[in-house]
Amino acid sequence: MAGFHTTDDLDAGQRLLVRIDVNAPIEDGAVQSTRRFERHAESIRELLDDGHALAIMAHQGRPGRDTFVTLEQHADVLSELVGEEISYVPSTFGEEAIEAITELESGTGVEDPGDAILLENVRMTDGELPEEPPEVKAQTEFVRTLANAFDAYANDGYSVAHRSHASIVGFPEVMDAYAGPVMADEYEYNTSVERREFDGDVTMVLGGTKAEDVIAAMDNLEDTVDTFLLGGVVGELFLRAKGHPVGHDLEDGPDLYDDNYEKNADLIDDVLERFGDRIETPVDLAYEDENGERAEHAVADVEEKTVSYMDVGHETVELYQPIVEDSAAVLVKGALGVFEDERFSYGTVEVLRAAGESDGFCVVGGGDTSRTVSMYGLEESGFDHLSIAGGAYLRALTGEGLVGVEALERAAERMDG
Structure with a gap:
């Protein structure tokens, strides 16, 4: 386990500043509830039942994009999932936010949960x-x-632990800091393939x-x-690196x-040369006919x-399935096709x-997958873990550190010292 403290270590009834990730798709102006909402709602419910008073921080979209909107709808979705009112505050650290934070009251337990508010899009x-x-982030206003x-x-x-933003790395520099339930759970499973011993083959999809x-x-x-x-x-x-005339852009x-191939051609060739006998590529590909x-x-x-190829074909699936079924562990990252379209799912x-029906250990990573x-x-129930992380999940697999996790670990060292 990582060297950080978790919210299980807290005494009940604390006033907590909590960072979650409910960045969501938006369709026709409406925020779509996702597995991220559901997972974080469980964390919020658990913290409220311990009597903690919560001011919750989250983001939505990026500046300049259509998805860059306020968190008013997010508060409604969370309130419904948690079963308690989570009030939306259209400010993060202005007067309105400070007043709402001041009014937060802790509770005593399940029958008397703490209050919760959701601050504006960080x-x-x-x-x-x-x-x-x-x-630098620790010194921001x-x-x-x-x-x-x-x-x-x-x-x-x-799922945002790879971002060196103020709400992720700034606060742990100056406050006692803890990993919430989702953070601790995701870290444990997403780093497990490198840490665990398996009695059999390990397969990555x-x-x-x-x-x-x-x-x-x-x-x-x-x-x-x-x-x-x-x-x-x-x-x-x-397949392109192996000499097949695929893996390039079409005019339309x-x-x-x-661009992807240009950036990665040397590494692909190197990987194929070093352990290409362990890499299975599609033997057929699916497309939309006339x-x-x-x-x-x-x-x-x-x-x-x-x-444009939209999925692997049936023969590829027949090749891949027995490999998956016979594995002691299966790690999945990324879809094999445009699964949102049923034709190519x-x-x-x-x-x-x-993977889900096999007897092996199985982790599926990436929110979309x-x-x-x-x-x-x-x-x-057939999967040991369904991760809601994308970029952070891949960082963990590449062996790169996550700045958000490292910030919690530094805080733990300071707290213990």
């Missing part, structure tokens, strides 16, 4: 952005204003569009993973391949890429189904 706050060293108003800080947002991070994860886990099963953009890039298609139906090409038959769903499980009615 990315609308001066000092939150950009990424800067923790000691944002951090200096709020730090003295609470007994402790709790970071429950593992890798897909999605973030090729650079995925390839770095493969490179880092060469000595841990026995077989890599590829799909999505990264699968096509590896998305720009997903050429009638709007799913169709498939055998990779060996492709002489020129003329369509087959590869992702069926490989996940095989985890969403496939509930979207297509797979049995959640």
